[in-house]
Amino acid sequence: MRKRLEDNRRKAANAMTAKMNKKSLWLIFLAGAAAAIFASQARGNAAEEIKRLAALMQWKPGMVVADIGAGDGSYSFAAVEHVGAAGKVYATEIDAKKLEDLRAEVSKRKLQNVVVVESKEADTNLPTACCDAIFLRRVYHHLTKPAEFDANIVRSLKPGGWLAIIDFPPRSGLEPVEGVPSNRGGHGVPQKIMIEELTAAGLQMRKTVNDWPDDDYCVFFVKK
Ligand SMILES: C[S@@+](CC[C@H](N)C(=O)[O-])C[C@H]1O[C@@H](n2cnc3c(N)ncnc32)[C@H](O)[C@@H]1O
Numbered sequence: 755m756r757k758r759l760e761d762n763r764r765k766a767a768n769a770m771t772a773k774m775n776k777k778s779l780w781l782i783f784l785a786g787a788a789a790a791i792f793a794s795q796a797r798g799n800a801a802e803e804i805k806r807l808a809a810l811m812q813w814k815p816g817m818v819v820a821d822i823g824a825g826d827g828s829y830s831f832a833a834v835e836h837v838g839a840a841g842k843v844y845a846t847e848i849d850a851k852k853l854e855d856l857r858a859e860v861s862k863r864k865l866q867n868v869v870v871v872e873s874k875e876a877d878t879n880l881p882t883a884c885c886d887a888i889f890l891r892r893v894y895h896h897l898t899k900p901a902e903f904d905a906n907i908v909r910s911l912k913p914g915g916w917l918a919i920i921d922f923p924p925r926s927g928l929e930p931v932e933g934v935p936s937n938r939g940g941h942g943v944p945q946k947i948m949i950e951e952l953t954a955a956g957l958q959m960r961k962t963v964n965d966w967p968d969d970d971y972c973v974f975f976v977k978k
Protein backbone atom coordinates (compact mmCIF):
# COMPACT_ATOMS: atom_id res chain seq x y z
CA MET A 755 0.00 0.00 0.00
CA ARG A 756 2.74 2.42 1.05
CA LYS A 757 4.78 1.44 -2.03
CA ARG A 758 1.83 2.22 -4.31
CA LEU A 759 1.39 5.61 -2.66
CA GLU A 760 5.13 6.41 -3.11
CA ASP A 761 4.98 5.29 -6.75
CA ASN A 762 2.03 7.58 -7.39
CA ARG A 763 3.76 10.49 -5.68
CA ARG A 764 6.93 9.90 -7.76
CA LYS A 765 4.89 9.70 -10.99
CA ALA A 766 3.09 12.96 -10.13
CA ALA A 767 6.41 14.68 -9.35
CA ASN A 768 7.94 13.44 -12.63
CA ALA A 769 4.92 14.64 -14.60
CA MET A 770 5.16 18.06 -12.92
CA THR A 771 8.94 18.33 -13.70
CA ALA A 772 8.34 17.37 -17.34
CA LYS A 773 5.60 20.00 -17.60
CA MET A 774 7.85 22.65 -16.04
CA ASN A 775 10.78 21.72 -18.32
CA LYS A 776 8.48 22.06 -21.33
CA LYS A 777 7.32 25.51 -20.10
CA SER A 778 10.92 26.65 -19.42
CA LEU A 779 12.00 25.45 -22.86
CA TRP A 780 9.16 27.42 -24.43
CA LEU A 781 10.12 30.54 -22.47
CA ILE A 782 13.79 30.19 -23.51
CA PHE A 783 12.70 29.66 -27.12
CA LEU A 784 10.41 32.73 -27.07
CA ALA A 785 13.09 34.94 -25.45
CA GLY A 786 15.64 33.80 -28.07
CA ALA A 787 13.21 34.46 -30.93
CA ALA A 788 12.41 37.95 -29.57
CA ALA A 789 16.14 38.75 -29.26
CA ALA A 790 16.79 37.54 -32.83
CA ILE A 791 13.91 39.66 -34.20
CA PHE A 792 15.16 42.73 -32.27
CA ALA A 793 18.75 42.25 -33.54
CA SER A 794 17.65 41.81 -37.15
CA GLN A 795 15.42 44.92 -36.91
CA ALA A 796 18.37 46.92 -35.52
CA ARG A 797 20.54 45.69 -38.42
CA GLY A 798 17.74 46.54 -40.87
CA ASN A 799 17.38 50.07 -39.48
CA ALA A 800 21.13 50.67 -39.65
CA ALA A 801 21.28 49.51 -43.28
CA GLU A 802 18.30 51.70 -44.25
CA GLU A 803 19.50 54.80 -42.41
CA ILE A 804 23.03 54.49 -43.76
CA LYS A 805 21.73 54.00 -47.30
CA ARG A 806 19.81 57.27 -46.97
CA LEU A 807 22.76 59.06 -45.34
CA ALA A 808 25.15 57.84 -48.05
CA ALA A 809 22.83 59.15 -50.79
CA LEU A 810 22.32 62.53 -49.11
CA MET A 811 26.03 62.98 -48.36
CA GLN A 812 27.07 61.57 -51.74
CA TRP A 813 29.42 58.93 -50.38
CA LYS A 814 31.51 57.19 -53.00
CA PRO A 815 33.73 54.09 -52.94
CA GLY A 816 37.16 55.06 -51.62
CA MET A 817 35.87 57.76 -49.26
CA VAL A 818 36.85 58.05 -45.60
CA VAL A 819 33.90 58.28 -43.19
CA ALA A 820 33.82 58.54 -39.36
CA ASP A 821 31.03 57.23 -37.13
CA ILE A 822 31.62 59.17 -33.89
CA GLY A 823 30.14 57.43 -30.83
CA ALA A 824 29.68 54.19 -32.77
CA GLY A 825 28.08 52.22 -29.90
CA ASP A 826 27.84 48.57 -30.97
CA GLY A 827 29.15 49.46 -34.44
CA SER A 828 25.97 48.60 -36.43
CA TYR A 829 26.15 51.89 -38.31
CA SER A 830 29.91 51.68 -38.95
CA PHE A 831 29.51 48.16 -40.36
CA ALA A 832 26.68 49.35 -42.61
CA ALA A 833 28.80 52.37 -43.68
CA VAL A 834 31.75 50.25 -44.76
CA GLU A 835 29.52 48.58 -47.38
CA HIS A 836 29.21 51.98 -49.10
CA VAL A 837 32.87 53.07 -49.14
CA GLY A 838 34.14 49.66 -50.24
CA ALA A 839 37.55 48.05 -49.84
CA ALA A 840 39.34 51.20 -51.05
CA GLY A 841 37.56 53.35 -48.46
CA LYS A 842 37.80 53.51 -44.68
CA VAL A 843 35.47 53.91 -41.70
CA TYR A 844 36.67 55.24 -38.37
CA ALA A 845 34.44 53.90 -35.57
CA THR A 846 35.03 55.98 -32.44
CA GLU A 847 33.87 55.47 -28.86
CA ILE A 848 34.54 56.99 -25.45
CA ASP A 849 33.28 54.00 -23.44
CA ALA A 850 36.00 51.45 -22.59
CA LYS A 851 33.73 48.36 -22.76
CA LYS A 852 32.21 49.45 -26.08
CA LEU A 853 35.71 50.05 -27.47
CA GLU A 854 36.74 46.53 -26.45
CA ASP A 855 33.60 45.01 -28.02
CA LEU A 856 34.04 47.08 -31.19
CA ARG A 857 37.63 45.89 -31.60
CA ALA A 858 36.55 42.27 -31.06
CA GLU A 859 33.74 42.61 -33.62
CA VAL A 860 36.02 44.22 -36.21
CA SER A 861 38.52 41.38 -35.90
CA LYS A 862 35.73 38.75 -35.91
CA ARG A 863 34.41 40.24 -39.16
CA LYS A 864 37.98 40.51 -40.51
CA LEU A 865 37.40 44.12 -41.57
CA GLN A 866 40.71 45.66 -42.71
CA ASN A 867 39.19 49.08 -43.35
CA VAL A 868 37.35 49.76 -40.09
CA VAL A 869 39.62 51.57 -37.64
CA VAL A 870 38.49 51.79 -34.02
CA VAL A 871 39.52 55.03 -32.28
CA GLU A 872 39.26 55.99 -28.61
CA SER A 873 37.43 59.31 -28.45
CA LYS A 874 37.88 61.87 -25.66
CA GLU A 875 35.39 64.13 -23.95
CA ALA A 876 36.65 67.21 -25.82
CA ASP A 877 38.41 65.64 -28.83
CA THR A 878 37.48 63.24 -31.61
CA ASN A 879 41.08 61.95 -31.51
CA LEU A 880 40.83 61.55 -35.29
CA PRO A 881 43.73 62.63 -37.52
CA THR A 882 43.54 66.18 -38.89
CA ALA A 883 41.65 66.52 -42.22
CA CYS A 884 41.17 62.74 -42.43
CA CYS A 885 37.47 62.54 -43.31
CA ASP A 886 35.29 63.18 -46.33
CA ALA A 887 32.24 62.69 -44.11
CA ILE A 888 31.50 62.38 -40.40
CA PHE A 889 28.24 61.41 -38.73
CA LEU A 890 27.07 61.33 -35.12
CA ARG A 891 23.89 59.34 -34.51
CA ARG A 892 22.25 60.11 -31.16
CA VAL A 893 25.63 61.18 -29.78
CA TYR A 894 25.57 64.99 -29.95
CA HIS A 895 23.25 65.27 -26.93
CA HIS A 896 25.81 63.22 -24.93
CA LEU A 897 28.68 65.66 -25.56
CA THR A 898 29.81 67.23 -22.32
CA LYS A 899 32.22 69.69 -23.98
CA PRO A 900 30.44 70.51 -27.24
CA ALA A 901 32.41 73.68 -28.10
CA GLU A 902 35.80 71.92 -27.85
CA PHE A 903 34.47 68.73 -29.47
CA ASP A 904 32.94 70.68 -32.38
CA ALA A 905 36.26 72.44 -33.03
CA ASN A 906 37.85 69.00 -33.31
CA ILE A 907 35.12 67.72 -35.63
CA VAL A 908 35.93 70.66 -37.92
CA ARG A 909 39.65 69.86 -37.62
CA SER A 910 38.99 66.19 -38.54
CA LEU A 911 37.03 67.08 -41.72
CA LYS A 912 38.72 67.68 -45.07
CA PRO A 913 37.89 71.04 -46.69
CA GLY A 914 34.58 70.44 -48.49
CA GLY A 915 33.80 67.53 -46.10
CA TRP A 916 30.29 66.87 -44.79
CA LEU A 917 28.95 66.39 -41.28
CA ALA A 918 25.57 64.83 -40.39
CA ILE A 919 24.00 65.10 -36.95
CA ILE A 920 21.17 62.65 -36.29
CA ASP A 921 19.56 63.45 -32.95
CA PHE A 922 16.30 64.34 -31.25
CA PRO A 923 14.81 67.17 -29.18
CA PRO A 924 14.52 66.58 -25.40
CA ARG A 925 12.18 63.63 -24.79
CA SER A 926 10.09 63.06 -21.73
CA GLY A 927 10.62 59.84 -19.82
CA LEU A 928 14.39 59.84 -20.34
CA GLU A 929 16.84 60.75 -17.57
CA PRO A 930 18.87 63.93 -18.29
CA VAL A 931 22.42 63.20 -19.47
CA GLU A 932 25.00 63.95 -16.78
CA GLY A 933 27.52 66.72 -17.43
CA VAL A 934 26.00 68.25 -20.56
CA PRO A 935 25.30 72.02 -20.84
CA SER A 936 22.19 73.13 -18.97
CA ASN A 937 20.54 74.56 -22.12
CA ARG A 938 19.71 71.04 -23.43
CA GLY A 939 16.42 71.09 -21.50
CA GLY A 940 16.31 67.32 -20.84
CA HIS A 941 17.55 64.16 -22.59
CA GLY A 942 18.14 65.26 -26.19
CA VAL A 943 19.18 68.51 -27.86
CA PRO A 944 17.02 71.15 -29.52
CA GLN A 945 17.88 71.30 -33.21
CA LYS A 946 18.29 75.12 -33.08
CA ILE A 947 20.93 74.96 -30.31
CA MET A 948 22.90 72.22 -32.09
CA ILE A 949 22.88 74.23 -35.37
CA GLU A 950 24.01 77.41 -33.56
CA GLU A 951 26.91 75.55 -31.92
CA LEU A 952 28.18 73.91 -35.11
CA THR A 953 27.78 77.15 -37.07
CA ALA A 954 29.82 78.95 -34.37
CA ALA A 955 32.47 76.24 -34.85
CA GLY A 956 32.79 77.31 -38.50
CA LEU A 957 30.53 74.90 -40.44
CA GLN A 958 27.81 75.89 -42.90
CA MET A 959 24.39 74.31 -42.47
CA ARG A 960 23.22 72.83 -45.78
CA LYS A 961 20.09 70.77 -45.26
CA THR A 962 17.61 69.69 -42.59
CA VAL A 963 15.64 66.45 -42.77
CA ASN A 964 12.86 66.25 -40.20
CA ASP A 965 11.33 62.89 -41.15
CA TRP A 966 14.23 60.72 -40.03
CA PRO A 967 13.14 57.35 -38.48
CA ASP A 968 11.98 57.25 -34.84
CA ASP A 969 11.17 60.99 -34.81
CA ASP A 970 14.86 61.91 -35.06
CA TYR A 971 16.08 64.83 -37.14
CA CYS A 972 19.11 64.83 -39.41
CA VAL A 973 21.01 68.05 -40.14
CA PHE A 974 23.84 68.36 -42.69
CA PHE A 975 26.78 70.78 -42.56
CA VAL A 976 29.72 71.47 -44.87
CA LYS A 977 33.25 72.62 -44.07
CA LYS A 978 34.16 75.40 -46.51
C1 LIG B 1 22.87 56.62 -27.61
S1 LIG B 1 24.40 55.93 -27.96
C2 LIG B 1 24.37 55.89 -29.74
C3 LIG B 1 25.26 54.79 -30.30
C4 LIG B 1 25.25 54.69 -31.84
N1 LIG B 1 25.67 55.91 -32.46
C5 LIG B 1 23.86 54.32 -32.33
O1 LIG B 1 23.20 55.15 -32.93
O2 LIG B 1 23.47 53.15 -32.12
C6 LIG B 1 25.53 57.24 -27.60
C7 LIG B 1 26.98 56.81 -27.69
O3 LIG B 1 27.84 57.96 -27.67
C8 LIG B 1 29.01 57.61 -26.96
N2 LIG B 1 29.68 58.87 -26.58
C9 LIG B 1 29.33 59.77 -25.64
N3 LIG B 1 30.19 60.79 -25.61
C10 LIG B 1 31.12 60.55 -26.56
C11 LIG B 1 32.29 61.24 -27.04
N4 LIG B 1 32.70 62.39 -26.51
N5 LIG B 1 33.00 60.67 -28.04
C12 LIG B 1 32.61 59.50 -28.60
N6 LIG B 1 31.54 58.80 -28.18
C13 LIG B 1 30.80 59.32 -27.19
C14 LIG B 1 28.49 56.76 -25.82
O4 LIG B 1 29.49 55.98 -25.24
C15 LIG B 1 27.42 55.93 -26.53
O5 LIG B 1 27.91 54.71 -27.04
